[in-house]
Amino acid sequence: MNQTLLSNAHQLATRSLAWLYATHDQGHGVLPPEDSNVDLDLSNPDNAYKPIGECALAGSLVLRESVAGPTDRERARALLDFGWQQLRQGDLLYERQFRHILISDPLEMYGHFHRSGYRHAALEDLLHSLDGLRSTHAVEAMANRQLAVVNARSVVGLESKPDWDALAATTWLGARPEPWAIDWITGYNVTHTVFHMTDWGAVPDRLPVPLQEYLAEWLPVWVDIWQETGQWDLMGELLIVDACLPESVCDPDSLAQLVAVQHPDGLLPRDLDPIDEDPGKAFKENEHTAVVGVLAGTLTLARTLR
Amino acid sequence: MPFADSPQREYAAATEWAAGRALDALTGAEGAALPAADVPEPQALLAADRVLGPDVFAPALLTGRPTPPEVAARAAEAFVLFPADWSGVHAWRDRATAELLARAGHPVAAESPPLPPDPGEHGWQRWSVLMAQLCCLALPTLDSPVHQRAREHPLALARGATRAMLRRDHRTATRLVRWLAWLQSVGTPLALELRPLLRQLALTGDGTARTALDLAVAERLAAA
Numbered sequence: 429m430n431q432t433l434l435s436n437a438h439q440l441a442t443r444s445l446a447w448l449y450a451t452h453d454q455g456h457g458v459l460p461p462e463d464s465n466v467d468l469d470l471s472n473p474d475n476a477y478k479p480i481g482e483c484a485l486a487g488s489l490v491l492r493e494s495v496a497g498p499t500d501r502e503r504a505r506a507l508l509d510f511g512w513q514q515l516r517q518g519d520l521l522y523e524r525q526f527r528h529i530l531i532s533d534p535l536e537m538y539g540h541f542h543r544s545g546y547r548h549a550a551l552e553d554l555l556h557s558l559d560g561l562r563s564t565h566a567v568e569a570m571a572n573r574q575l576a577v578v579n580a581r582s583v584v585g586l587e588s589k590p591d592w593d594a595l596a597a598t599t600w601l602g603a604r605p606e607p608w609a610i611d612w613i614t615g616y617n618v619t620h621t622v623f624h625m626t627d628w629g630a631v632p633d634r635l636p637v638p639l640q641e642y643l644a645e646w647l648p649v650w651v652d653i654w655q656e657t658g659q660w661d662l663m664g665e666l667l668i669v670d671a672c673l674p675e676s677v678c679d680p681d682s683l684a685q686l687v688a689v690q691h692p693d694g695l696l697p698r699d700l701d702p703i704d705e706d707p708g709k710a711f712k713e714n715e716h717t718a719v720v721g722v723l724a725g726t727l728t729l730a731r732t733l734r
Numbered sequence: 735m736p737f738a739d740s741p742q743r744e745y746a747a748a749t750e751w752a753a754g755r756a757l758d759a760l761t762g763a764e765g766a767a768l769p770a771a772d773v774p775e776p777q778a779l780l781a782a783d784r785v786l787g788p789d790v791f792a793p794a795l796l797t798g799r800p801t802p803p804e805v806a807a808r809a810a811e812a813f814v815l816f817p818a819d820w821s822g823v824h825a826w827r828d829r830a831t832a833e834l835l836a837r838a839g840h841p842v843a844a845e846s847p848p849l850p851p852d853p854g855e856h857g858w859q860r861w862s863v864l865m866a867q868l869c870c871l872a873l874p875t876l877d878s879p880v881h882q883r884a885r886e887h888p889l890a891l892a893r894g895a896t897r898a899m900l901r902r903d904h905r906t907a908t909r910l911v912r913w914l915a916w917l918q919s920v921g922t923p924l925a926l927e928l929r930p931l932l933r934q935l936a937l938t939g940d941g942t943a944r945t946a947l948d949l950a951v952a953e954r955l956a957a958a
Contacts, residue, residue: 606930608899608907645925649893652859653900679857 433680434732436687440696441725442500444718445490447694448483449503452510456711457483459514479715480511481533484540486722487511489628491544493730508544515541518548525551529558530567532577539580552584559586571599572617575624583627592634596625601639607646612662615650619665622672629672629727643669644677651682658700660689664720671727683728686721696721745781748774752782752790753943759793760950780812788830788870789947791838795873796954801838810840820845823864826880830871850880853890861887862894862910869909869948872916872955881916888917892925899931905940907931908948915955928956 451457459476490496490504515521518538525534535555538548558564559581565588569577578590596602599621600614610618622643625635632640647670654663664686670678690696695710697703698717704710751774757763774782783790790809794801813835818828825847832844850868853861871880884891891913898907911931914924932953939945 606927608896608926608931608934610900645889645893646896648858649896649900652897656901 429732430680433683434729436680436683437725437728437732439725440683440687440690440721441490441496441723441729443690443694444696444721444725445486445496445500445503445507445694447696448486448507448715448718448722450693451707451711451715452483452507454707456708457510457514457715459520476514477533477537479712480514481537481540482716482719483507484511484537484544485628486719486726488540488543489723490726492630493726495726495729495733505544508541508546512541512546518546518551522548522551522554525554525558529561530564532567532569532573532580535584536576536580539583542584555581555584556586559588570617571595571602572620572624575599575621579624579627592625593636596621596636596639601642602636604638604642607649610650612654612659615654615662616665618650619662619669622669626672628668628723629731632672632674635673640673643673647673648678651678655682655685658689659698660686660696661698661717661720664696664717664724667724668720668727671724671731676728676731683724686724690721694718694721741778744775744778745785748778748782749785750943752779752786753947756786756789756793757943757947757950759799760796760947760954762797780808780815783809783812784816786870787827788834788873788876789951790831791834792870792873792947792951795834795875796951806835806838806840810835810838810842813840813842818844820847823848823850824867826850826868826878827870829878830873830876833876850883852883853887858887858890858893859897862890862897863906865891865894865913866898866906866909869912872912872951874919874955874958884913884917885920885922888914888922889925891917895926895931899934904935904938905942905945905948908935908939908945908952911935912948912952912955915952919955919958928952932956 457476457479459480484507487504487507490500491508496504512518515537518541521534521538525531534551538551538555575595578595581588582590599617601618601621622635626632627634647666651663651666651670654666663682667678667683667686670676686696691703695703695714696717698714704713751772773779790805791801793799809831813828813831818825818832820828825845829844829847832842835842851861851864856864865880865884868880871878872884891910895907895910895914898904898910911928914926914931915928918924918928932949935949939949
């Protein structure tokens, strides 16, 4: 067992989680007041709705994997409690899903909380009902987004049974395309395909073997490329992909590189740009990468110790 | 030669000229009358032959047409005029040149360079760059420990080619694709499809005759 890798993975996850905890404690990541319109403007980059879901995902996987110490588990639970409180114990999700039956973000958001034991009975009834409609299953979306919805349905325990292999085949990754023809945004499409196909590493074999083999060949190249260009957010997501595979295929030094660029307070920069001096902007610009740090560290530890 | 203002530039220009002539010979475009003013000075031409190394014989090895005697004689003269340094891995280029000169009736003294590195020691990134620098060995009938390394590590070469493509380093990509084409020609299965790569590189080449020659060699090997 590679002790340096374990140490780096632990440090990356713990410090990223500490930064998320501290920044939330300082008041960042809060939704508008309760009396504002429940129709959140998700196109607004300043909106806290999406970050709440991302932090809930990070917290839920820290609790799921049971490789974190007591302090980290408390912080993970605190992030989930904070998010659940911001969502008014799920009421906001219910209202949003009730008004817009074809959108998927309430379901996906609820999945993160559901994984950690949070429940909203009316929302679950609604989701079960919507799962029975042909309409909700026919909504047009990018292939990896379809996988996000399908995995959320699975996490919440809805009845529909997807054909995972058929869904995987519709993604960019599923075509096993020329690996030299990838670009930055397609890199994110690949990572999310793997995240949802494997439920964030919980079921690695749900990813078809040919795609596992394809990633074993080319994932190291993509990690190398985005490491060289300092795209820490995408590189971190690619290392999460590595942790979602049955066995690691990447150089352990790549994780060490993420640890090396992490700031002493745990901030993990998303790229090579300077960190904004305004704490609010620094939070908004780097919150996603902190979540990536938590997941990359946690899932690497979990797979290595499994 | 009127266009050079330093020996380095003059030799670089002569190398481009010589690569262009090799490319013409390979693609069957030779025979066009060349303005005398464009022909490099003799010393620069010898230096160019030395840089091209085994690729002086690439047209013959790929088309079956014999190397013109004056071309082989000039390559032999260049080999003597600019002696090889046998201490480095790059001397495998000279080793191959010496072998091809001997086949052409111009035996020259040659030694054995150090064993080529392995991607296990250097990582596939650094190793593939080194192999790109040795791509002029990727020719029919040549074999050596460098070729053996290539046969043992087709994925490392394919990763190197992919990395070079993504870094927009089309020269290195072309050189590694030449190795991949050579591997395919000797029956080694590849992790990358050659045809789309060759098509893309034909569109994105770096505009030099040397890279065009590498690409033409790769296309010939891929079609073999």
